[in-house]
Amino acid sequence: MSSADSVTAGLLVIGDEILSGRTKDVNIGATADFCTDLGIDLMEVRIVSDVTDDIVDAVNALRARYTYVFTTGGIGPTHDDITADAVAKAFGVALPINAQAREMLESRWKQTGTEVNEARLRMARIPEGADLIVNSVSAAPGFRIGNVHVMAGVPVIMRAMLEALVPTLRGGKKVLSVTIKAAVGEGTVGGPLGALQEQYPDVKMGSYPQMGHDRVMTELVLRCSDAAQLEEAANKVRAMVAEAHAKAGIAAPAED
Amino acid sequence: MSSADSVTAGLLVIGDEILSGRTKDVNIGATADFCTDLGIDLMEVRIVSDVTDDIVDAVNALRARYTYVFTTGGIGPTHDDITADAVAKAFGVALPINAQAREMLESRWKQTGTEVNEARLRMARIPEGADLIVNSVSAAPGFRIGNVHVMAGVPVIMRAMLEALVPTLRGGKKVLSVTIKAAVGEGTVGGPLGALQEQYPDVKMGSYPQMGHDRVMTELVLRCSDAAQLEEAANKVRAMVAEAHAKAGIAAPAED
CATH class of the missing domain: 3.30.70.1130 (EIF_2_alpha)
Known part of the structure; x- marks a missing residue:
């Protein structure tokens, strides 16, 4: 029962591995608990596969409908990680390498002796106009653009990103x-x-x-x-x- | 990657208890495994709350798009069980008491000494033109109308209903x-x-x-x-x- 002053959310889970059954999702339950704790009404969840247009359509449908949209999955370094591309497309903005994200990643890679390569630098591509969502687990940032919050699919990283968001979210009446x-x-x-x-x-x-x-x-x-x-x-x-x-x-x- | 001869599916999970975090869904993973075993591509999952129009919209969106639609949840005896009403509305058909469903239920209730009342008889309301999906766990049937398969939300009952469907489903190429x-x-x-x-x-x-x-x-x-x-x-x-x-x-x- 959402009223005029209620704060609502939609969650978009992205990944073939969830739809094939190979990975059993735990991010839906974590996001549901998170929203309930903050007094945010989670109204709808969608799971889509790693197909750009399906992600674009779902992001656009959810962001028009709810106060907040959360997405999980598809922001790693491999070719099947296309969430940043799809969200940039949904907002009609470019997807350049973000200097701050690159710096965060390179600083972590320096500590761990990890080679900088093209695949890894995919993780520094952030839609123009987005703010970073930092996480201490992997150093690879998520981002917020408009009312859409793009997070990792790995549960421990996703939960760290949710916690990082708390000060930026408007809670509704606690239910x-x-x-x-x-x-x-x-x-x-x-x-x-x-x-x-x-x-x-x-x-x-x-x-x-x-x-x-x-x-x-x-x-x-x-x-x-x-x-x-x-x-x-x-x-x-x-x-x-x-x-x-x-x-x-x-x-x-x-x-x- | 679905091709012309691929068999696809969408899953609709219905229930406020999933969106509030109170119940952690396990039916998505079970349906994903089930589809993969049969060579059916599960393409999309949606979770919506117990709101008739949201269920109607999701059923209509998914049934136009995929070979099969599965739904779980909202077919019990209480006022918040509105899936049958919503599916009947989506198909534009009436929702009368189904004689066969009533007989199944009354036979079980007779065995267990359970009183027949108006709330329980809600579970015998089946959209006109639908076939029943029987289950031996609770005796309360699901139903299939068009390409939409309406199942219980309780996991053990839902899995029994999925198994009952196997002979009626066309499998794709095994992946x-x-x-x-x-x-x-x-x-x-x-x-x-x-x-x-x-x-x-x-x-x-x-x-x-x-x-x-x-x-x-x-x-x-x-x-x-x-x-x-x-x-x-x-x-x-x-x-x-x-x-x-x-x-x-x-x-x-x-x-x-």
């Missing part, structure tokens, strides 16, 4: 949440929960079946930026669950 | 892959690998840095549906890696 556990199935609480959702439209109510327990369990998650409204709705849900428990002959009250 | 390990950085192999990619345009070459090892490691992954071409290109890549190793004073040859 509070309450989780209520019910020892009955989703189908039992579905009707009364739907009625409570209508009664409290600003409290977003989700219902999630828990499999693999000895008994049927359902987790009800309530989210709202207003603490008083959230608590009032949560008390109604707790009472509803207690009633469902009583009807089913279960002694336990709703458990947070 | 073969070779992984070659290099004990040098991506920046070292980047130049010559790019040249080999140009020489073998039908062999898709990816380069992936391996972090967390004692020494720098890069995995080069070659994918192609033609075994002879793949092997020829792989031998060239092995020779290139061996040369890079020799130059760096590393005794080990390229390792598969």
Whole structure:
């Protein structure tokens, strides 16, 4: 439920290795947690392959729609790393070697005795007008252009870049949440929960079946930026669950 | 690299719990592996929240573009389960209670002593003209309408539904892959690998840095549906890696 003053985000994950199943993505979950912590509503995620026009289309669709766009993947030194090219194309700007990025990289390479070559210098190519996103892990920078934040795909580097972004991002209202556990199935609480959702439209109510327990369990998650409204709705849900428990002959009250 | 006779797919993951970070998705990786095994090119993934119009837009975008669309999530009994409504809207058809689905569910509920109520019967609502996708785990069916396959979000149920689909899906050419390990950085192999990619345009070459090892490691992954071409290109890549190793004073040859 995004309102006029909410801060939203879209995430674009770039890489054939995710779509082939060879690499199992963990950046989506990390970005989701990051956004939730800052009160930013992550509204949409897309994963596309290493094809320039697909990246351009996705970047342009997401940057028009959300406050912030994050991308991960495709900024390394090999031919299949085309994210910088695609983002430059999406913004219609050139992609020169950036002096500051080159200096950062060469300084690191000097320390590690790494040869400077054309492939490695690809990582210093930054769209004109972009700011660098530094990371201490690999020294190869990401960049921000407009509302688009381009980050590495390697999870530890990506998370370092996210942390580096915190001071530059405007957080929305922090969203509070309450989780209520019910020892009955989703189908039992579905009707009364739907009625409570209508009664409290600003409290977003989700219902999630828990499999693999000895008994049927359902987790009800309530989210709202207003603490008083959230608590009032949560008390109604707790009472509803207690009633469902009583009807089913279960002694336990709703458990947070 | 999709050709005229390739079979493609798009995946749509539906659910606020993924975008908030509360649930970490595992269905994307499972679907990616499933498609790769069948020779289907998974081309794009989108994750959207429980908002009808967002689901409708994503379903319509993906079903126009790919041979198959898979969706996961949002087919349970609670008010936030709106995938069936959205897919019916996307296809412009009604969403009546399906007699066969109702029978499946009531038969299971009879066995387990589960009460039939309005919320549970939501799970028997199937778009007009759709076929059911059965699953033995929960008895609540998914469905296929046109090229869109609507599945549960709970991973064990989703995987059961994927397996149930196998006989109905047309597989593409099986894509073969070779992984070659290099004990040098991506920046070292980047130049010559790019040249080999140009020489073998039908062999898709990816380069992936391996972090967390004692020494720098890069995995080069070659994918192609033609075994002879793949092997020829792989031998060239092995020779290139061996040369890079020799130059760096590393005794080990390229390792598969």
